[in-house]
Amino acid sequence: DQQVKQNSPSLSVQEGRISILNCDYTNSMFDYFLWYKKYPAEGPTFLISISSIKDKNEDGRFTVFLNKSAKHLSLHIVPSQPGDSAVYFCAASAGGSNYKLTFGKGTLLTVNP
Amino acid sequence: DTAVSQTPKYLVTQMGNDKSIKCEQNLGHDTMYWYKQDSKKFLKIMFSYNNKELIINETVPNRFSPKSPDKAHLNLHINSLELGDSAVYFCASTRGPGRNTEAFFGQGTRLTVV
Numbered sequence: 001d002q003q004v005k006q007n008s009p010s011l012s013v014q015e016g017r018i019s020i021l022n023c024d025y026t027n028s029m030f031d032y033f034l035w036y037k038k039y040p041a042e043g044p045t046f047l048i049s050i051s052s053i054k055d056k057n058e059d060g061r062f063t064v065f066l067n068k069s070a071k072h073l074s075l076h077i078v079p080s081q082p083g084d085s086a087v088y089f090c091a092a093s094a095g096g097s098n099y100k101l102t103f104g105k106g107t108l109l110t111v112n113p
Numbered sequence: 114d115t116a117v118s119q120t121p122k123y124l125v126t127q128m129g130n131d132k133s134i135k136c137e138q139n140l141g142h143d144t145m146y147w148y149k150q151d152s153k154k155f156l157k158i159m160f161s162y163n164n165k166e167l168i169i170n171e172t173v174p175n176r177f178s179p180k181s182p183d184k185a186h187l188n189l190h191i192n193s194l195e196l197g198d199s200a201v202y203f204c205a206s207t208r209g210p211g212r213n214t215e216a217f218f219g220q221g222t223r224l225t226v227v
Contacts, residue, residue, distance in 0.1 A: 002155075034215070036218075041220065041221070042220050042221070043117070043203050043205075043218030043219050043220045043221050044156070044203070044218045045217075045218070046215035046216065046217070049215065089156065091156075099144065099161070099207055099209075099210050099211060099214065099216075100158050100161070100169055101148075101156075101158065101216065102158075103155060103156040103157070105153065105154045105155055106154055
């Protein structure tokens, strides 16, 4: 039962263009969402997050958009750089005192010079 | 200086053996976790400890036993290893058990059971 879905296993974009990574979720209890970036042979590193009380959060070249009615979020990277090439995981957590992340399968982003 | 460090990075062992993976964090965090990334690439939580107390225990076989000697360390011991245990195991930590706090991950331990 995949509660967090990243339906695109891979995405390839040109340097300087926009990268859009998508994520869908099914659990209505999720109210906090995060994006993690992972390079090969390394652990995931936190990129950006958004609470369900917002619909947009921006940090430099990274923006996350949340559409609660559609249970959909997206990560925009503008402009994309070759160093952004990595696997991007979408994660979500539900209300409550214990912090448990539910991850998607990840999307491999390749930014071509 | 690595924030969350796991040892070993790679572990190859035979079925039926018992093995341990160690994790240490130097961030002063109160809460630590074990996640498993299986062959289908899903990262799934296994356990969480807050100040040495177990707070999350997902449906993991009893062969897996976490131990937290202090809040900076969380080890994972696996008895009677099976082929299906082959995966990458990630340790992580957060400031506390509550939400809205980012998790820092170790580099992972790739376990291969042959």
